[in-house]
Amino acid sequence: MKAPRFHYVRPESLDATLGLLAEYGEDARILAGGQSLMPTLNMRLSQPKVLIDINRIEALKGIAVHDGMVRIGALARHVEVMNSPIVAEALPLIAEAMPHVAHVAVRNRGTFGGSIALADPSAEMPACILALGASVVVDGVRGRRTIAADDFFIGLYETAREPDELLVEVLLPPQKPGHVSVFMELSRRHGDFAIAGIACHARVAGGVINDARLAYFGSEAKPVLGTRTMAILNGKAWPTASNEVVNAALDEDLDPIGNTFGSPATKLHLQKVLTRRVLDAAVQRARAP
Amino acid sequence: MSLEETLAIELTVNGERVESTVPVRQHLVDFLRTELGLTGSHIGCEHGICGACSVRVDGAVVRGCLMLAVQADGAEVVTIEGLTDSGEIADLQEMFVERNALQCGYCTPGMLITAAELFDIGLPASRENIREFLSGNFCRCTGYHAIVDAVEATLKQRLSR
Numbered sequence: 152m153k154a155p156r157f158h159y160v161r162p163e164s165l166d167a168t169l170g171l172l173a174e175y176g177e178d179a180r181i182l183a184g185g186q187s188l189m190p191t192l193n194m195r196l197s198q199p200k201v202l203i204d205i206n207r208i209e210a211l212k213g214i215a216v217h218d219g220m221v222r223i224g225a226l227a228r229h230v231e232v233m234n235s236p237i238v239a240e241a242l243p244l245i246a247e248a249m250p251h252v253a254h255v256a257v258r259n260r261g262t263f264g265g266s267i268a269l270a271d272p273s274a275e276m277p278a279c280i281l282a283l284g285a286s287v288v289v290d291g292v293r294g295r296r297t298i299a300a301d302d303f304f305i306g307l308y309e310t311a312r313e314p315d316e317l318l319v320e321v322l323l324p325p326q327k328p329g330h331v332s333v334f335m336e337l338s339r340r341h342g343d344f345a346i347a348g349i350a351c352h353a354r355v356a357g358g359v360i361n362d363a364r365l366a367y368f369g370s371e372a373k374p375v376l377g378t379r380t381m382a383i384l385n386g387k388a389w390p391t392a393s394n395e396v397v398n399a400a401l402d403e404d405l406d407p408i409g410n411t412f413g414s415p416a417t418k419l420h421l422q423k424v425l426t427r428r429v430l431d432a433a434v435q436r437a438r439a440p
Numbered sequence: 441m442s443l444e445e446t447l448a449i450e451l452t453v454n455g456e457r458v459e460s461t462v463p464v465r466q467h468l469v470d471f472l473r474t475e476l477g478l479t480g481s482h483i484g485c486e487h488g489i490c491g492a493c494s495v496r497v498d499g500a501v502v503r504g505c506l507m508l509a510v511q512a513d514g515a516e517v518v519t520i521e522g523l524t525d526s527g528e529i530a531d532l533q534e535m536f537v538e539r540n541a542l543q544c545g546y547c548t549p550g551m552l553i554t555a556a557e558l559f560d561i562g563l564p565a566s567r568e569n570i571r572e573f574l575s576g577n578f579c580r581c582t583g584y585h586a587i588v589d590a591v592e593a594t595l596k597q598r599l600s601r
Contacts, residue, residue, distance in 0.1 A: 152486050158445060159464035159510060182508075189467070189506040190487035202464075204511065230500070254576020255554065257488065259500040260507065341575045 154192035161204040165290065168205055168317055173292040175201045176314040182206070183226060186253065186261035187269050211264070211319060214238065220322045225264025229253070232263050241325035244283060244332035244352055248275045251334070254342040267303075268318040270310050270373060272408075273344035275336065277304060278368035281376060282332075282350035285323040291316035307372040330354050330362075331436045333429045336369065337421055339412065345369035346412040347421035351429045355437035358388045360430070370407035370418040377404040380426065389430045398423050449513040453478070454522025462509040469493040469504035471512075472519055480520035480549045484578070491577030494550035495519050501557045520549035529556050532594045541590035543581035550577045555591045565595035 162168045172179060180199035182188055183206065191197040205211060211226040214235045221241050223232060232238055233249040252258055252266070252275050266276040267287060280287070280300045287303045289296050289312050296316070303311050312318055326332060336348030347370050353363040363384045365377040379400040407418035445464045452458065453476060462471055467486075472478045472495065484492035486505045493504035496518040523529055529552055535541070542548045551574060558573045570591045571584070579587060 153470070154465040154467070154508075156444065156465055159447065159508075161510075182511075185506050185508075185511075186488060186503070189503075189508075192465075193467070193486045193505065204508075206511065250572075254491070255557065255573055256491065256494055256501045256503050256576055257506075260502045341572050 152193045152195065154189075155195050155198045157192075157199055158201045159204065160201060161207060163207055165208055165210045165317075165319070168203060168208060169290060169292050169315075171201070171203050172315045172317060175203075179203050179314075181265075181268070181317065183265035183268075184228065184261035185265075186257045187265065187271065205317070216241070216325075219325070221325055223263050223321045223323065225262060225268075225318050225320055227263045229258035229261045229263065229266075230255075233258065242283070242323055243326055244334055244350060245276075245279050245323070247332065248279050248334040248350060251275050251336055251338075251342065251345075257342075263321065264318045267321060268310065268312060270304055270308055271344070272307060272371060272373055273346075273348075273369045275334070275345070275348070275350070275368070278348065278350040278366040278374040279334070280321055280323065281374045282352045282364045282366035283323050284352075284364065285321055287312075287318060288320045288322060289313075289316040290319045295319075297322070301376070304373040309373070326352070327354075329356060329437075331433050333432045333436065335425050335429050335432070337425065347418050347425055349422070349425050349429045350374075351433060353384075353433055355433050358434050358437075359386065360384045360389050360433065361386060365426070365429070367405060367422055370405060370422055372408060375404070377401060377426075379403045384430070389434050390427075394427070397426060401426060447510045447513075449510055451512050451514060452516045454518055454525065464508065464510050466509045467505050468495065468497075468507045468509050468512050468517070471509035472504065472517070478519045478521050480524075482546055482549060484546070489578070490547070491550040491554065492547055494553045494577065496523070496553060496556075501554050518553075520553055523553060523556060529559075531597060532556070532559075532590065535590040535594045535597075536587075539586050539590040539593065541582060541586040547577055547579040547581075551579065551587055555594075558591065559595065559598070565592055565599065567592055570595075 178200040182204045213224045239246045285300045287298045333351045336345040348368045350366040354361040363381045368374040383400045407415040409415045448461045482492040484490035488503045488506045495504040563569045
């Protein structure tokens with residue numbers, strides 16, 4: 152299958168890109184790594200009038216620490232994030248999750264910003280930035296906005312980014328002492344999209360869990376925080392909270408969508424199993440960092 | 441429908457400078473196969489699942505079907521033909537034959553070019569690492585076991601040298 156016809160533009164600057172987005176809006180698609188967009192073009196599920204290739208814009212590249220936050224540029228390739236000493240040191244959740252993102256050839260080309268902007272419900276990075284309480288920075292001719300990850304993911308492939316805006320970077324708080332991260336997912340084959348998964352970040356001391364952030368993905372229309380489950384866990388020693396109580400909270404928090412990889416009931420069951428495994432691992436990691 | 445939009449590109453393919461004018465919607469593997477006659481890169485699924493179209497762009501293995509030819513403007517592209525001519529993986533290719541790591545051969549160029557990157561990175565040669573690294577390349581004949589055997593044996597041979 153071959154891509155349909157489109158008009159191709161390759162702006163060299165951020166300003167030129169924002170101008171094009173203002174001009175074409177919903178008729179345009181941003182081409183970053185292309186690892187999700189190109190398949191939809193080849194299968195003709197997407198027929199944009201204009202393809203805006205942002206790969207040459209230097210301002211969107213790089214990973215750096217700035218004002219106490221880790222800034223990951225929208226064009227940072229997955230492989231760069233995976234091999235980054237900054238990420239390994241300050242963002243162990245991202246470092247643990249990255250090997251689960253697709254396969255080597257896709258990680259060599261796919262971008263961090265593209266994964267966040269697409270907001271695939273089974274993707275790892277949206278769940279990670281949600282668990283970490285990161286912020287997404289978008290830019291447009293109407294001005295630059297910083298959107299909390301909590302408010303960024305709205306629905307199935309739907310985000311708070313407007314059609315005339317470009318995701319330029321993600322700002323992530325470095326992990327603080329006393330905190331632990333755990334990332335787990337279940338998939339049919341290593342690197343495939345998750346059937347169920349959790350990105351977890353919490354403060355754990357003496358087996359007691361506080362400030363837990365559990366981001367569930369793979370089962371819902373978007374990555375979601377298990378808010379009731381988090382409230383039940385906070386301030387308590389794990390595993391004293393009974394399975395029934397946690398399971399009941401997850402019944403409220405989650406509303407899985409079935410697909411070829413599992414029915415809603417199967418996915419809910421898998422998320423419950425993963426929740427226990429993730430919390431066990433969190434307590435264990437806090438003991439032996 | 442508008443006329444086919446084209447763009448002039450300049451790139452290096454297997455060490456040779458190439459200039460061409462390509463339709464903007466043509467992906468890299470179609471360009472390599474139809475314009476340059478480099479048919480070693482295969483087209484399987486054309487949506488990034490099978491890995492048969494794997495090529496090396498600026499030193500990294502990528503899906504040739506998920507990159508437009510116009511995006512390779514200024515890039516250095518190496519296909520299985522170039523990799524074979526350079527002798528970089530001659531030992532691996534011999535080992536593929538010795539271990540029966542191919543039957544129909546459709547996935548083989550992609551497997552080889554991906555394995556070449558595994559060698560470059562220098563991961564410990566565990567079967568688990570090899571399987572993980574090759575997990576984005578489908579083979580419908582061998583059941584993978586012989587491919588992992590060939591990659592593992594080549595890695596060990598290289599380390600013992």
